Amino acid sequence: MPDDHHGRSTRLDAVVRDRGIDASDPGSGPRVARVPEPHVHDTFSVKGIDTKRREELLEAVLRDRDGVSAASATARNGTVGVHHDPAVSRDGLRETLEACGLVVDPADRAFEVRRASQFASARVAVAVLFGLMVATPYIAVLYPTRLEWLFYDPMTVAYLQSLLDSRMATHFFVNLGALSGIAFLVACGPLIKRSLAAAAAGQVTNESVFVGSVAALFAYSTAAAFTGFGGTVHYDLVAYAVAGATLWTHFGAADPAAEDHGAAESTGSADAEVAEGELADSDPVAMTDGGQ
Known part of the structure; x- marks a missing residue:
């Protein structure tokens, strides 16, 4: 069965083939209409199930295991949920996931993630x-007074400036x-903590x-707003910098702590071997994301 991205077989495909599951219809594996009352639920944190097809194949593999009544894999948050008989151990389920080419976080790591x-x-x-x-008051009040040629008529600008010169400005800047x-x-809490740790280490x-x-x-900006030495209050730049750094850290750059942890995890899992000619060299391997 071809890999979703590279046209080659993966370990998940091999498990599906070995168990005789119909890969053309992954949802056709054994199902239980209702989860038996004695069954318990376990959640595993994984990464690498990045297509709908892999979700369905993994669910079919788990449901095919004796004692498992229901299973769900979600690529969006990297979790796999399994309803199973108490006699089926969490370690046994973990081995099943690892047999499919996944590296699973320990239970405490899954919670932390x-x-x-x-x-x-x-x-x-x-x-x-x-x-x-923060930006809205600046756009409505402060920017017109700083760039009066670009905004309102002189009377409106003068009115806004009178507001800033009154006692109301104190509450405004507070x-x-x-x-x-x-x-x-x-x-920026994590950035501040890492910066303090670096400063303590002299870095x-x-x-x-x-x-x-x-x-x-x-x-x-605080001194300019409340001591009256005549400086310009730049709380807007503070807000823009915070928003930009937070969005970049969340969407555009990896957390340094996550990279360190991910490197350690990848070193520990590098001994997984795949049969030559049968499985892809670039099998999807779920690495931990370091809690990011």
């Missing part, structure tokens, strides 16, 4: 939402400072430079 993924998504939400909450500060601490990293720059910009 799910929790870390949820926190990462929450940090993205905080960075984006708080960034919008809100902006609180929003941008919370966004920085929450969304200077790119993350340290970023965290130090944002902290300095926040401190400067």
